[in-house]
Amino acid sequence: MQVTVLLFGPQATLAGTREVVVEAASPTAGAVLEALADSTESLATSLPASRLAVNHEFVDASHAIHPDDEVALIGMVSGG
């Protein structure tokens, strides 16, 4: 399943793009993170401390992702 993942801040800078399209082995958040690690080496070290948000809510690895969902990688945050 193809999933578009939005990127922000340092992760967007590292990847050189504001979004990455990955091919996930299964439609879950965990599979999307694995696909990101495989497809975008520049993000690999920051992924273990990152979380996925689906439709603006944090989700766990087992969360099912549907075709119309908005998926975003939330990592390396630096508010304040």
Add this chain to the structure above:
Amino acid sequence: MSSDLGKPIVEVAVLDGPLGKPTSEAPAGAGAWLVFEGIVRPLEEGRRLVALVYEAYPPMTERELRRLAAETAAEQGLLAIHVEHSVGWVGVDEISFRLSIGSRHRVEGIAATDKFIHAMKRDVPLWKNPVWAPE
């Protein structure tokens, strides 16, 4: 302004550019009114900064700030919590973040300030992108 039926006042604002002067006031019944302001430093990682450009993910950023503020208020028994955070360009010496907390006693106000900021820096979708001074 006072809290209604014992519920804490929770206000969150994500604003373009540096923050202006504070407008929130201590709620009725407060024995402590704590205002923390985050200021853009002139140096970051040993390099001179011109500004930080803050990035948010609307509407998730505001939603998470509001959720964190409400949780903090409930856990610490606060009377009020006001959160203001900048997006966009904030220059050196300008204010990018303000947390104003009203509590009956200083202990819970001080604890809430530290806990909120720690959790915000760890979890809330906000990013700062440095603009470096020419070398």
